[in-house]
Amino acid sequence: MSSGEVVVTPAQLLGFTVLGLAVLIHIIFVSITLGVGLITAVYRWLAYKRSDGELELFARKAFRLMIVTELFSGVWGTIITVVLVGFFPGLVALATNVLFTPITIAIVSIMIRIPSIAIFWYTWGKISERAHSTIGFIMALSGFGVPLGFRTLFSELSYPHTISVFLAGNTPPLWYAYTSPLYWSLYAHTVFAVISTGGFVIASIMVLENNVRWVEIGLKYGILFLLAQLIAGPLYYLTIYSRSTYIFNNITFGPYAPLFALKLILVLLLLILSLYSWFSVRRRKTIIGYTKYLGPIALLIVFLGEFINNAPRYPYIAVLGESGVPISAFFNFYMDIPASLVYVILGFLIFSIIVFTFAAYLALIRGFIVEKIES
Amino acid sequence: MAESLGVEYLLALSAIGIYFHAIFVSITLGFPLAIMALLFAYSRTGASEYMRAARILTYVLAVNFALGAITGTLVEFGLVQVWPGTIAAIASFFFAPLALELIAFANEIAFLILFIVTLGRVRPMISILILGVYWVFAVYSGLLITTVNSWMNVPWGVATIPGALYPFLPEYGPLAVDAQKLVALKILLLASGLPLQEIIQTPEASNVVGIILNDPYIAFYSLYAWVSVAHNIVAALIVGLSIALLGFSYRLYKSKDVKYAQIIRVFYPILLILILIQPTIIGHYMGVNVAYYNPVKFAMMEGAYTTYHNPIIGFLAYGDPNHPIIGFDRFYASCREQTITLGELANSLGLTRENLLEISNNLGIKLDTQRLDNVLSTKVSDVCIGDLKSVEPKIRAVNIAYYTKIFGGVIAFISAILLAGVMYRIPLVSSISRRLVNIIGRGDYAKSIFILTILIALGVALAAVLGWYVREVGRKPWTIYGLIYPSEVVTVVDYARTLEFTIFASAIIIAINVAGIYAMYIVASRHAVFTQLLERFLSGRR
Numbered sequence: 001m002s003s004g005e006v007v008v009t010p011a012q013l014l015g016f017t018v019l020g021l022a023v024l025i026h027i028i029f030v031s032i033t034l035g036v037g038l039i040t041a042v043y044r045w046l047a048y049k050r051s052d053g054e055l056e057l058f059a060r061k062a063f064r065l066m067i068v069t070e071l072f073s074g075v076w077g078t079i080i081t082v083v084l085v086g087f088f089p090g091l092v093a094l095a096t097n098v099l100f101t102p103i104t105i106a107i108v109s110i111m112i113r114i115p116s117i118a119i120f121w122y123t124w125g126k127i128s129e130r131a132h133s134t135i136g137f138i139m140a141l142s143g144f145g146v147p148l149g150f151r152t153l154f155s156e157l158s159y160p161h162t163i164s165v166f167l168a169g170n171t172p173p174l175w176y177a178y179t180s181p182l183y184w185s186l187y188a189h190t191v192f193a194v195i196s197t198g199g200f201v202i203a204s205i206m207v208l209e210n211n212v213r214w215v216e217i218g219l220k221y222g223i224l225f226l227l228a229q230l231i232a233g234p235l236y237y238l239t240i241y242s243r244s245t246y247i248f249n250n251i252t253f254g255p256y257a258p259l260f261a262l263k264l265i266l267v268l269l270l271l272i273l274s275l276y277s278w279f280s281v282r283r284r285k286t287i288i289g290y291t292k293y294l295g296p297i298a299l300l301i302v303f304l305g306e307f308i309n310n311a312p313r314y315p316y317i318a319v320l321g322e323s324g325v326p327i328s329a330f331f332n333f334y335m336d337i338p339a340s341l342v343y344v345i346l347g348f349l350i351f352s353i354i355v356f357t358f359a360a361y362l363a364l365i366r367g368f369i370v371e372k373i374e375s
Numbered sequence: 376m377a378e379s380l381g382v383e384y385l386l387a388l389s390a391i392g393i394y395f396h397a398i399f400v401s402i403t404l405g406f407p408l409a410i411m412a413l414l415f416a417y418s419r420t421g422a423s424e425y426m427r428a429a430r431i432l433t434y435v436l437a438v439n440f441a442l443g444a445i446t447g448t449l450v451e452f453g454l455v456q457v458w459p460g461t462i463a464a465i466a467s468f469f470f471a472p473l474a475l476e477l478i479a480f481a482n483e484i485a486f487l488i489l490f491i492v493t494l495g496r497v498r499p500m501i502s503i504l505i506l507g508v509y510w511v512f513a514v515y516s517g518l519l520i521t522t523v524n525s526w527m528n529v530p531w532g533v534a535t536i537p538g539a540l541y542p543f544l545p546e547y548g549p550l551a552v553d554a555q556k557l558v559a560l561k562i563l564l565l566a567s568g569l570p571l572q573e574i575i576q577t578p579e580a581s582n583v584v585g586i587i588l589n590d591p592y593i594a595f596y597s598l599y600a601w602v603s604v605a606h607n608i609v610a611a612l613i614v615g616l617s618i619a620l621l622g623f624s625y626r627l628y629k630s631k632d633v634k635y636a637q638i639i640r641v642f643y644p645i646l647l648i649l650i651l652i653q654p655t656i657i658g659h660y661m662g663v664n665v666a667y668y669n670p671v672k673f674a675m676m677e678g679a680y681t682t683y684h685n686p687i688i689g690f691l692a693y694g695d696p697n698h699p700i701i702g703f704d705r706f707y708a709s710c711r712e713q714t715i716t717l718g719e720l721a722n723s724l725g726l727t728r729e730n731l732l733e734i735s736n737n738l739g740i741k742l743d744t745q746r747l748d749n750v751l752s753t754k755v756s757d758v759c760i761g762d763l764k765s766v767e768p769k770i771r772a773v774n775i776a777y778y779t780k781i782f783g784g785v786i787a788f789i790s791a792i793l794l795a796g797v798m799y800r801i802p803l804v805s806s807i808s809r810r811l812v813n814i815i816g817r818g819d820y821a822k823s824i825f826i827l828t829i830l831i832a833l834g835v836a837l838a839a840v841l842g843w844y845v846r847e848v849g850r851k852p853w854t855i856y857g858l859i860y861p862s863e864v865v866t867v868v869d870y871a872r873t874l875e876f877t878i879f880a881s882a883i884i885i886a887i888n889v890a891g892i893y894a895m896y897i898v899a900s901r902h903a904v905f906t907q908l909l910e911r912f913l914s915g916r917r
Contacts, residue, residue, distance in 0.1 A: 068488060074444060075481045078451070082465075082473050085455055089466035093576035096459045100868045103456060104880075111445045111887050118441035119894040122434050126901045167578075174870065329578040334467040335588040345474055352481035359489040368492045 006315040011337055012327045015087030016314065018342060022079045024306055025353075029073030031302045034143045034191075035198015036065045037117070039221055041136035048129040058214045062202050063121060068363045070117045072356050077110070079349070087337070090330035091317060098162045099152050101174045106149025112142035147190050152177040154309070155186050157318045159243040164320075182243050185236040192232045193305065196225035197298040200274065204295030205364060207287055215291060216281045222294065223274050229267070246319045250312035263304040270297050381872025382861045385457050388877050388884075390847070392449045395888045397611070397843065399443030404517060404608065405615015406436045407510040411503050412642040418499035424634045425641065430494065432619060434898045437491055440484075442891040449884065457871055460571030460864025464855070466581075467588040468526055471595070472519040479516035483509055514608055521604045522594050527855050528846065529668045531597035532590065533557070537857025539720055541759050543670055543701075543709045544857050548597060551590040555724045557858075559734055560584070562721060564863050566731075566747040567740050571859075572867045574738055583737045599664045606661045609653050614839050616646040617787075621832045622899060628825035636824065640798055650791040650831070654784050659691065665849075666692040669856060671766065672849030674702050678774035680767075703763060703770075710759035717758070718751030765852045773849050776841040783837025790830035797824060 008016075040063045047056035085092045096103060116139035123132060156163050161180035165172040177183065199221030206214035241248045251260045277291045316324025362368040410429045417425035454461050465473060486509035494502055530537070532551035536558070537544045564571060574580055594600065620639060627635035666673045673679075677688060679702030686696035718728070728751060735742040795801060796808025797820075816823030854861045870876055 068492070071441065071444060071484045072481075072488065074448070075477075075484050078448060078480060079477050081451065081455070082477055085462055085465045086470050086474060089462045090575055090578060090581050092455055093459050093462050093572050094578075096456050096462075097572060097576055097867055100456070100866070100871060107449065107456065108883055110448055111883065114445045115438070115441045115887060115891045115894070118438040119891065122438050122898045123894060126897055325578060328582065331581060332466045332470075333581040333585055334463060335470065335586060335591055337470065338591055341471060341474060341591070345478055348478035349481050352478075352485040355482065355485035355489055359485065359492050362489075362496075363492045368496050 006326045006328075008315045008327055011339070012087075012331050014339060014342060015083070015331065015337075016317075016327055018346070019080065019083045019087065020307075020310060022076055022083055023310060024303060026073065026076035026080055027306045028299055028303055029069055029076060030143075030146070031194045031197040031299065032201050033066055033070050033073055033198075034147075034194035035196065035221070035225075036062055036202060037143050037198070038140040038195060039198055039202060039217070040066065041133070041140035043217065044136045045133040048133050054213065058206075058211075058217065060124065061209065061214070062205070064363055065201065065205065066117050067121050068360045070114065072352075074110070074114055075352075087332055088317065088327075088330045089332050089334070094163065094166070094330070095153055095156075098166045098172050099156065099177055102149040102152035102177050104149070106146050109142045109145025109149065112138060113146065116142060144191060147187060147194075151187050151190055152180070152183055155180050155183040157313060158182060158186075158240070158247055158309075160318055160320060160325075163318065182239050185232065185239045188232045189229070189236040192225045192228045193302060196222050196229060197295075197302055199223070199225065200270070200298040201295035203274075203277075204292045207289075207292040208365065210287065212281050212285050212287060215287050216278070219274055219278045219281065219291070219294075222298065223271075223278055226267070226271055226274065233267075244319050245322045246316070246324060247312045249322075251308050254312070256308045256312050259304055259308050263301055263308065266297060266301050266304070270294065270301065273297070381874075381877075382865050384874055384877035385865060385872060386861060388457070388880055389450075389453055391881055391884055392446060392453055393843070393847075394840065395884065396443065396446035396450050397839070398614075398892075399439050399446055400517065401611040401614035401839070402436065402439040402618060403443045403615070404510070404513055404611045405613070405617075406432050406439070406619055407506050407513070408612065408645050409616060409619045409642040410436070411506055411510070412645065413638065414499045414503050414506075416641045418503075422637075424638065426495070426499075428623070428638045431899055433491060433494060435895050437487075438891065438895050438898055440487060442888065442895075444484075446884075446888065457866050458854070458861075458864045459866055460575075460859070461854075463571060463575050463587075464526075467591075468530075468532070468594055469523045471591045472522045476516055476519040479512045479519060483512040483516060486512065517608045517611060518604045521607045522600045525597060525600035525603040526594040528603070528850055529597055529599040529664075530855050530858055531600070532588070532593035533858065540755055541706075541710070541762070541857050542713060543706045545668060545670075547668070547857075548593070551588060551593045553585075553587050553589075555726055556584060556587050558721055558724055559726055559731060561858070562717060562726075562731060562747075562750060563735055563738070563740060563742070565717075566750040567735070567742055568746070569740065570865050570867055571863055572865075574740060576867075577739050580738055583734075599668050602657070602660045602664050605657045606653075609649055609657055610839050610842065613646065613649050613653060613787075613835050616642065616649070617828075617832045617835045620646060620828050624821075624825045624828040628821045631821050636798070636821075639824070643794070643798055646831075647791050647795050650787055650835075654788060658784070662692055663694075669849065670701060671706065671763070672773075672845075674700070674706070675766065675770045675773040675849050676777040676845060678770060679703065680770060703767065706763055707760060710756045710763065713754070713756040713759060715755055716751065717753050717755060720755055721751065762852050769848060769851065773845055776848075777845045780838045780841035780845065783834040783841065785834070787831050787834025787838065790827050790834060794824065794827040794831065797827065 040059045043055050043062070044059040046052065047054075047059060116135055120132070120135050120139050123135065127135075152162075155161070156177065159180060159182040160167075161182065162172045162177045165176065199218045201218070203215050203218030203222055206218055237248075240251075250256050273290060274294055277288050277294065280286055280288045313319050313324065315327060317327045317330055318325040410432050413425045413429040413432070416422070417429065455465070461469075486505055490502060490505045490509055493505065529547060531548040533547050534550035534554075535546050536550075536552070536554055538546060560571075560574070563574070567573075620643065623635050623639050626632070627639070665676070673692070677685075677700050679700045681704045682699045682702040684697070684699050688700055689698040690696040692698070692700070715723075721727075721731070728747065731747065731751075732742065732744070735747075792804060793808045793811060796804035796806075797812055799805070812820075812823035812827075815826050850856060852860060854864055865872065
């Protein structure tokens with residue numbers, strides 16, 4: 001079926017849009033927290049091993065980002081789940097069957113990740129440094145288990161490796177999703193992106209502290225994994241080219257080509273600015289003013305990247321080569337979803353974003369969460 | 376009934392997840408009341424111990440919230456992951472409550488973060504206001520989730536459909552569903568032996584089935600749901616406040632520092648009022664609703680293998696001391712009065728054998744026509760009697776659990792009044808309390824309070840744990856009362872239904888939650904030591 005023949009009703013478009021919005025917001029938050037979590041854990045441990053108080057203070061200051069953002073980030077994961085089940089029940093029913101193993105991995109990772117963040121923060125100074133560092137690594141590594149599971153769904157929607165086995169009337173093996181030719185390049189692209197973004201966000205926040213050493217740490221991770229993206233990004237692009245023609249055409253020659261070009265320009269800009277900033281802190285021990293914008297630029301790239309990773313599937317929910325499975329195939333026809341309800345919910349979610357942003361501003365910019373442990 | 380292999384394992388797994396979630400939800404709901412009371416006392420007196428106590432409870436609340444969120448996620452994902460048949464219900468009956476719950480969850484977190492960030496930085500009354508808004512959203516969340524659970528106990532909007540199979544069941548509200556489609560799906564499940572997931576995961580299945588629910592807000596119209604909301608939320612508040620009470624009374628007992636008694640005095644009245652109204656008012660209405668809407672559950676609670684008279688229970692449950700406690704004998708007799716077959720029942724709704732085959736074909740279900748004929752010729756009375764027989768072995772356990780829960784509630788109720796008599800000057804009560812306390816604690820004030828709070832906590836825990844057991848086990852043999860069996864909503868993934876998977880998942884859930892609870896204990900009980908490294912660095916900087 002060509003995309004021109006696919007009919008998308010307003011309700012289906014609303015479902016697709018709300019899902020896309022929730023995914024984008026969630027991805028922006030987790031791009032901050034996964035990288036920041038890893039860098040914090042590493043430096044908390046290094047502080048302990050090297051008896052370096054400054055590194056411990058760095059870790060604690062950086063971790064404020066996690067304490068403020070992680071739970072709110074998790075909310076958007078829940079929102080994605082409810083939107084998926086509510087608007088696309090058939091897709092969830094299918095995913096919980098053929099992707100049972102990856103989804104289990106993601107759930108277990110979430111279960112370890114979220115409490116370990118709160119435990120890491122609130123036990124700081126109350127347990128031994130060694131035990132605390134161990135909790136830090138558990139916290140950091142469990143975060144990467146979440147995309148290890150959930151990215152299989154994104155991969156399947158772009159190239160239905162496992163789903164096609166099911167649609168052919170067979171039962172795919174438990175780990176089959178991990179043999180997808182698209183999956184691992186997507187996962188690598190994701191992991192490098194979040195660590196790089198985490199580094200740049202830390203660099204931006206540490207500019208406010210005016211500490212050259214701390215900015216340098218953020219830049220180091222940001223640049224290192226941005227360079228790694230120069231391999232992972234093209235590799236993912238090539239797998240999209242070979243496995244998901246419809247998406248490839250949409251982002252290379254179709255309506256999403258300008259956004260893709262913009263993303264590439266921003267990546268180049270980020271690389272140049274961050275290298276210049278890096279040389280400045282390394283050689284001159286001075287922080288260039290624009291360094292504080294590196295985090296926002298990195299987040300904008302993440303936003304664009306995720307948008308052009310998902311939106312070009314439209315009007316399909318899953319792509320099959322040059323066409324796909326229309327949104328209607330998995331849409332909820334069990335009842336008429338009241339659009340007014342969806343708009344009310346979106347209104348309140350925007351309100352929660354405003355409250356959260358205010359809290360984050362107080363915590364991170366105004367320094368309401370202090371690095372000193374209060375007993 | 377569909378193949379039920381592994382269903383019992385997964386029911387146990389779900390129970391573990393739900394019980395852990397219940398602990399954290401109780402703290403999530405109960406602690407803010409204590410924190411607000413302490414902040415209010417601080418704003419009135421300026422005594423620093425109130426602020427310090429509020430801070431400790433806030434830190435515990437923060438760790439607890441993370442655990443509550445992940446166990447909530449587990450329960451939610453668990454629902455769609457191991458019970459994917461419920462996806463059809465989530466996409467219809469539960470859509471409005473769960474979608475509205477997103478409002479509650481997102482704002483709950485936003486305001487909790489704002490509260491934590493601003494505590495001590497803004498005036499106490501502003502902190503109370505922020506936490507108050509958080510608490511309202513937390514209660515709203517509890518309301519919505521309880522509405523979903525209540526619908527599974529009393530499926531409002533299906534009217535007389537369950538009663539067609541089980542004549543002893545009442546009418547569940549107005550008819551808001553397409554009865555023909557629901558019955559067709561039920562017969563297809565029985566005839567195919569497949570879980571619902573096999574049907575709804577097929578592309579276009581939803582389109583083929585079409586509209587099954589006409590009123591998306593139907594779950595909110597049930598009286599049973601609203602009584603359950605009050606019952607569950609008050610129970611959670613009581614458990615949460617009891618945990619805070621136990622913590623401070625333990626500190627009082629160990630340190631003999633009277634400041635802890637002052638802290639308890641600040642929030643104890645809230646707990647006392649809730650403990651007094653829960654069994655006498657809310658619990659009573661809950662019982663009345665269970666007796667009417669869940670007659671089989673009520674018979675199990677009362678151990679009514681056969682119908683009997685008990686004027687007290689008759690009066691409390693039915694408002695008439697002469698009303699009998701209806702037992703399983705009456706249910707069986709009622710089943711036997713049904714003379715029609717499932718096929719005739721389907722026919723009465725305009726569903727023929729050919730219709731069913733056509734629907735099955737459209738849904739891509741390979742149906743054995745011989746098996747379909749067997750199902751259609753099955754007597755309704757056989758289904759009804761078979762289901763009753765399947766729950767009969769559970770009567771004793773539910774009956775014991777129910778009366779142990781009542782016993783726990785009574786212990787908590789009496790202990791709460793005695794503690795009030797010790798903490799405040801109440802005519803008559805205080806003199807009785809102090810005499811008893813002299814016996815219990817041998818004149819040791821702190822020890823007496825600690826013992827009474829242990830009794831409250833134990834009584835409350837018994838009532839909460841067993842109350843939920845009765846609610847859920849009493850719902851069996853159905854997942855959705857009178858309509859759907861657990862085996863019909865279970866996952867199709869074979870290894871998920873194995874004992875090994877249950878052990879693996881249980882071990883992870885228990886390990887994470889026990890570690891989390893231990894961390895909460897450390898946060899609450901240890902003084903923070905500003906690490907030497909950090910201290911050295913900061914001194915150097917100064």
